[in-house]
Amino acid sequence: MRTFCVWRPALVLAVSGAFLMASCKKDPEVNPSDGSTVSNQEVNNWILSTMRDWYYWNDKIPANPDESLAPKDFFDSILYKFSEHPDGDRFSWIEESAEQLQAELSGESKTAGFDFNLYRTQQNSDNIVGSVLYVLPNSPAAQAGLKRGDIFYSIDGQRLTVGNYEQLLGASGDTHSYGFANFDASGKLVETNTTKQITSVVFQEDPVYKDSVYTIGGKTIGYLVYNQFVPGPNGSATRTYDQKVDAIFSKFKASGVNELVLDLRYNPGGDVQSAVNLASSISPVATNSTVFAKFEYNKSIMDYLRSEGVANQLNYNFRAKASNIGANLSRVFVLTTGRTASASELIINGLKPFMNVVTIGDTTVGKNVGSQTFTDTTGRIKWGMQPIVIKIFNSKGQSDYTGGFAPNTFKQEPLNLRQLGDISESYLGEAIAQITGTPNARRPADIQRVLPFVGSSLSRKAGGSNMFIDAPMPKIKRLQ
Structure with missing residues (x-):
């Protein structure tokens, strides 16, 4: 046995697949640092070794896969695919450039x-x-x-x-x-x-898109549009966007907000710590010792962690925060679509044990598994991959949303979209109607969507359906 090298990881609930995915790298790959070439087999050896250690379904990897394939094809060939197994993988992916992958996961892309x-x-x-x-x-x-x-x-x-x-x-x-x-x-x-x-x-996207406070029908309603769980700009050590969320909730608290509408309809996921940060400003119970989420790795890793007595390192607790408004909330309204995924679903699942979570919109994606960013620490191999490595549970051990969270109130966005934050906008208007108890007061006349859906640019968002962990992974030993 030998100890794993541990690098700075990004653990995520992975995307469903890129929209217009790039083609795979040609063999050989030239290493610009020393001019040497890296063969497909060298890349594939790295892929296979890493996947046998960390992949959630590592016991399902073929015993003798074809390592002569191009790296993207090879990676695909060893996955435990959902299309073939109902309990399988929908979300693992690989990219030719690890640098580009890491930038996209931080909300930076050419757009x-x-x-x-x-x-x-x-x-x-x-x-x-x-x-x-x-x-x-x-x-x-x-x-x-x-x-x-x-x-x-x-x-x-x-x-x-x-x-x-x-x-x-x-x-x-x-x-x-x-x-x-x-x-x-x-x-x-x-x-x-x-x-x-x-x-x-x-362009670097700021995921904290919009916030407002409305006083309607004797209620003070806080509204936040949050489009990706990203702690800060690419390459920044400062959690700028998390701090921005804290400032918004401090404003909500000072304004006496007693109802909250969290708009996650376009949020495909992001940083676990950002999810903990957001939830810690919402939950009525948010102490440093209260469990928000738990992770489970593949059996070999879990057996090792239990033998070392460190399996509790996989718990993620709330944080006690001055910006918390939970004492004034009995419920939270979450706006969802079929693009709401992973860390967004973690918010729903993680808050449910502590408060009433009311969902409005469409059924969410159903990503209760997470992936980790893997890169070659030697710098020879330029690929980056994002395989599924964990399954996630809330404090009650619940993780039963592979089919997504069905909404309490079903809605689809109309064709004549109103601006986000407009109280006559379809989703927000529905939430306000339910909050104020005036069922017909805030529902605008919409041109209903009757056109057949084809696709969405949101599915190409690499940060999408992701959940990143910035803390180092626990050191484990390779079990071979």
Whole structure:
């Protein structure tokens, strides 16, 4: 036996798969540090060794996999796939560049600065439109005048169709022109001659998107739109975004907030410590000794940790925080969609033992497993991988949401999207109606979504459906 090397990890609840995933690396890979080449087999040896140690389903890895395959194909070949096993893996992935992977997990990527859903224009039509969900402040899209609710139907003069949308959305070059449509008085979607040119840049997303306080019907309602659990900007040792969340809850507390609406509809996951930080400002019971979540590794690791008497290191406790408003809350409303995942679901699952969690929207993804970032510490291999390594439970040992959390109140976003924070906006309006007990007072007239859903740019967000742990992993011994 030999002791594992332990590096600074990022443990995450992993993405469902990239939207327009890059192709795999050609053999050989050139190592720029010394000019030597790294063969596919060397990369695959590293992949296999790491996966046999850490993969949650390490006992399901084939005994003699084909190491002559290209690394991405090899990685895929040893997964315990959900498509073949109902208890299997939906979320592990690998990328050619570990540096790019780590930047994306910190919310930094090359982007135009907006996210969108794609729909067919009619039930049997091949034509597709994109509906803008939100625009990042100060991004190229914001500077071009894009806003939530805008509808685009073409890119660089070509109409989006089922056959070409992946190619057009993934086209080379940073600058593209988008053609827009709008709704006429009857609610019909009409193409216009309006175009906007947008140039993608490397951009750091601030996940703390919006916060507001409303006083309605004798209730003081705090509202937070939080789009990814990221502690701070890429490369920063300061947890800037966590501090921003703390400041918002301190403001909520000073304002006497007694109802909370947490908008996680576009949040695919993120940092575990950021999830603990957020939950610690919400839960009525949030002491340093109260368990928020528990992790479970593969059997060989768990057996070792138990033999060493350190399995309790896998518990994540709340933190006692001055910004906590839990004493004024009996419940929390969480807004969800089919893109709400992982660390967002951890918030729902982790708070349920301590308070009433009311969900409004659509069924969440169902990611109760987590992955860790692995890179080659020698620097020879440039790949980075994100295999599933844990399953997660709340303080009551509950982890029964692989099918997602079904909402208490089902809603789908309409086509005529109102701005986030507008009390007549579909989801927020529903929450306010339930809070104030006036069922019809805040429900706006929406153009209901009847167009068939095709996909979403949110699925390419590498931080998505992720849950990162910044603390070092427990040292274990290789069991071979």
